[in-house]
Amino acid sequence: MPDFSNSVNLKYVKLGYQYLVNHFLTLSLVPIILGVMVQLFRFGPDEISRLWTALRFDFVHVLCSCFVIIFAATLYFMSKPRPVFLVDYACYKPPVSCRVPFATFMEHSRLNLSKEPKSVDFQMRILERSGLGEETCLPPAIHFIPPTPTMESARGEAELVIFSIMDSLFDKTGIKPKDIDILIVNCSLFSPTPSLSAMVVNKYKMRSNIKTFNLSGMGCSAGVISINVAHDLLQFHPNSNALVVSTEIITPNYYQGKERSMLLPNCLFRMGGAAILLSNRRSDRWRAKYRLLHVVRTHKD
Template sequence: MKYVKLASHFLTTNLLKLLLILVIAVIVIEASQMNLDHIHQLRLQLCYNLVSVITSSAILVLASTIYIMTRPKSVYLVDYSCYKPPNNLKMNYQKFINQSRLTGAFDESSLEFQHKILERSGLGEQTYLPEAMHFIPPRLSMAAAREEAEQVIFGALDNLFANTNVNPKDIGIVVMNSSLFNPIPSLSSMIVNKYKLRGSIKSYNLGGMGCSAGVIAVDLAKDLLQVQKNTYAVVVSTENITKNGYLGNKKSMLVQNCLFRVGGSAVLLSNKSSDMCRAKYKLVHIVRNHMGSNDRAYRCAYQEEDDAGKAGVSLSKELMAIAGVALKTNITALLGPLVLPISDQLLFIATVLANKLFNAKVNPYIPNFKLVFDHFCIHAGGRSVIDELEKNLKLLPVHVEASRMTLHRFGNTSSSSIWYELAYTEAKGRIQKGNRVWQIALGSGFKCNSVVWEALRKAKPSPSSPWEDCIHRYPVQTVL
């Protein structure tokens, strides 16, 4: 066996040389059977051809080497996990209003406003708030916020590692995102400490980037996987409710109390070619656009203090209009050229030119993305967010079902909501091999980010899916 391996290695490393020697030997044998004139002519041709062949071969080898060294490495989504809080943390409408009244922080007008927002929000009666918010008065301490973060982050990661059989010490990259809660040490350091990750770990903590930060985190992990060989990257997305509830009476800042709920996700990415056999998805595209240079867009979701000094996030009435503009930019100027057929691209360009050059006042052509993508995971930011994107993309109810049901069951879990939606689609058995999934996330700044995945096989729900005990009840009729 030893000599077979040596022979195999010799043949592999010297194959080109052996082939060249064989070619030369054949030519020599053929030449020996010709007269001198023919031999002289053949020698001249051989010299010329040999130089050409060697030059061409060298160029081909060089080009192949450059291509192999510089082409993007494939990134695989091995599996992911969404945190499901315990049942004792459920918060229905009536309990929420009663708890809010007992805190003494809100006047009757604010309580009535929050009740109306809840009824129209698209949230169901079984969403979750952290344990600290179930106390009277709420425990809004740093310790309580850390406790919430640990429960969500470790809960998602424990399940992910159990489902994938990956040793945490094999993780080479950790990207953590949480917009409003960024303690010292960071949340990413908390993960390193909990799982005793190796000292050479590449650890990143993203803050203040809003509900679209999950896609940003995946984008960062993808870039890091291009330079670090044969490793895993873990992307963890969550938002902290405990330290960020608003206890004032400014209407634009009360909406956050009604929509945001406990949730989080952990995603395992790999650049190992061996993981293609077990991975669920392959990363196809990530497209991001930022409207921060526009003052209106920059301030449409803005953390500040009200006149009484109470901190919260103020949501502008222009938010939906700005979200629509950000989405159109993302899909037409950035994502469209990557995924749409030439015919759709030409139609879009034609309508733009007609409006610009001839003042034709033709509505911009909206491509039929239903022909390009099989499944849509639109950030469950609220009923109005889903309505706006459904209208702009000309989608059918089934295309936004995962988003509406996620909002109903779990509320707005910020950057992790797109993973609860993907889990819903898997639980319904809808994802087949070759299907393309489009995750769309909107966030403060203002940003619109897209990520496209291709299913490598029929995707089954992972063990301990957040929909495991309730998928049979969905879809349900939500408020219109």
């Protein structure tokens, strides 16, 4: 059995197979339509006229023909992928009291890492090259000297970020919490029990039959994975709204050691979050900001 893994890029085979499955009915009808058109072109006007005259339509033939046409049209529209629209989104804007300019961050680092001057210098070099601005923010627990990365503080940050962006999204769209059919919350580093998705459902008194998913431990691709999960679910649940909440909780992950790889999150991660409302309802087409066409996630072995 030959090994095609080295000669054929399997991801293109997968994409081709997926396209074939999604458009099977359309691709099947194309050769039939072409065959009928070629045959009609071969006939002359007189032959087409005689063929039309020779037809004898009765009620049974008309009924069967209508049934076949309606069945084929229904099958075609049901097999088409449902369009997914991004109705609106909201991003978290931290309060001014949480801002951490470079000078403040480095002063706190010198006090918290007074026994590790090399770690302080390393953080300064990373911060200068990070591309962060002077108005980025850290959660309140990190402002203390020393920081207080407790579970209670982490919960407080999660509630502050998630509830703020959800309130903003509900205000912008006019949608009610009970209108949400699918809820997906992703946070890579903080995965408490009860989950963040359960916290949201309890806060907003969402429906008991809502489908909830809490994704964690997936790194920087968690946001893309959440969108992909929402897209797949909306293909099987018609007339549904999906709410995707993406954030990263910083409080429990502040590092005060000398491992440089673990010092990087101190310099790069800041408070933030986004809530996105997706819908497959045709009525939302006109007010949606975007339409979701492709979800691409890449990785290297």
